[in-house]
Amino acid sequence: MKCDGCQNQATVHNLVIVNGKPKEQHLCESCAAKKGLGDGLAPVAQLLLQGIKHITAEAAAERAEEIPAISCQSCGLTLAHFRHSGLLGCPACYDAFAAQLGPLLDRAHDGATSHTGKIPGRLLTARATSPTTAALGAAPTLTHSGIDLAEYQRRENALRKQLDAAVAAEQFERAACLRDELLKLVNMVASGTTDDPASSGPASEGNAR
């Protein structure tokens, strides 16, 4: 079919109401564009092409972020399963999927990166305070199975900072080491083992820079 405005092939077909009567319009792409019809009424071929582009782009994106084959050592939940159900399997999943959960939590809770609020009472047993500190009215040091929690927090924060710096500097090997250190520290407190944190925490602090 020829274009109403010129001799080109008509690719844009439109129905307009003129004086209450329907009127067909057949235009080529350039004439349609001149009448302002081009954008809204892309030729079928173009639509199809767009669709294909879209699909392939999606597939490519999907392939690019193929779900890593991570699973929880404790309960066996895979990352794919978690993505599907939205539910984690056990407390240890939080460590196993920490890297994946980080950004998710950032989105969900206004960019917060760690918990503030209530702490289980059982995690906070007051270490027998010396008479001096008691007399001074200072709050007793909070410990968990002999681990000084304030000290632990300090170590964890330090490790975290180093880890962020290492990632920013693309020192991934170092970052992996720091991550392992951090996990060790977290696990230690979570499981209540009585290893001395001093042996693990600051070791990496020495060669931080």
Next chain:
Amino acid sequence: MELSGLIPAEAINRGPQWLSGTGPEADVVISSRIRLARNLAGRPFPARSTLALRAATLQTIRDQLLSATIPLHASAPLPPAPGQPPGQASGQPSGQPPAAPPGQSALSTPRLAWADVHTMSALDRSLLVERHLMSKEHAKGKGLSGSTLATALVAASAPASSSADSNKRPPEPQTTLPDPRGIAVSLPDETLAVMVNEEDHLRVQVLLSGLSLSQAWTRIDAIDDAIEGVTRVAGGRSRTVLAAGANASGGTSTGGGLQFAYSPRFGYLTACPTNVGCAVRMSVMVHLPALRLTAEIDKVRRACKDMNLALRGFYGEGSETSGDLYQISNQGAFGKPEKSVLYEIEREIVPAIVRYERTARQQLLLTRRRMLEDQVMRALGLLRYARMLTPEEALASLSLVRLGSLLGIVNIPEQSIAQLIVLTQPAHLQRYLGKELDQQRRREARADLVRERMS
């Protein structure tokens, strides 16, 4: 004896305490609720636990709930038992006696009642959902696989739940897999409810009348500690913590409370990562008929959205708004302490909404009184003369009559409206009448009950 219903007949008749209209700002704020999610350390969350493990979890938590000294309140004001108010229960129509047995004095001692949800009848489960003591999900139970495990469980759990429950109906292993779930409710006030083996091992809720989030927090905080098996004592300037009767490495078993799953980074660990952190949901139920009539309800919607709060219907997540009742609640509390969540809802957004609603009510009275009266009277007419009523119709009309009552347009005690809001729900209606009815019969019975109470 309580398992056949958990909730005593007299209480069914009276309606739950949170609907009593006795709390602060009760003209707009119906109730305040705080719910905590807690999981036991070192074991999979319910959905990933085997049935046997779920049964064990249930047992552990049940033992702790029933042996710990959980602070229950005797002083909570209860609405008057119906039956008694003049001109209400006296004119019972033929063959529909109220189910309230006389002399329930033993019920006034506060106690924590336990029931195995998987052996409850569907009607009793729905009743708890209608009273907002249990979630719909908990009432339904999760789909489970592995029927052999299920059969094994029936055998395993039978002796455990036998003692006081001999007169309950036996579980039906063929039709319903006994997914081990439990619920504990404080009686007689029903302000505390604990769901066991829902999405998380424990879901603890405190539900109070009116705008009472601070009060609810104080209570649930103490209850949470009691369940964990610790006492917190004030020391120095700050509030410090001492574990009592519990050794910190004691695992999750008996002999001194429960060890909750917690990480210093993530906080209280929950099955759904959107709850992680404080694992707290605070919600306030508000009644906003005037804002709907003045088409200003979007104001509330926008305000909630701006503050990242959820606005939901009468029955929470996924439910439609009905009867102009809305629930405003936080969505997650990670990196934000409980007190901040509480402050935002109780001090910031809800007072603003209360002001909007009150202004809208006064505006209607001043400028559109005829329309307002028309709406209220039509609703009253429906309640007084209809011969069949759906729960939605009843709730929508009761909502308008409540507004009319608050504004002095009709002289109907608010208490009887509140009672009807619950009594017209399907399970309540059937429990009240003492028989199971199909949908058609329920509509008829509902209309009869409402007509009799509203005349």
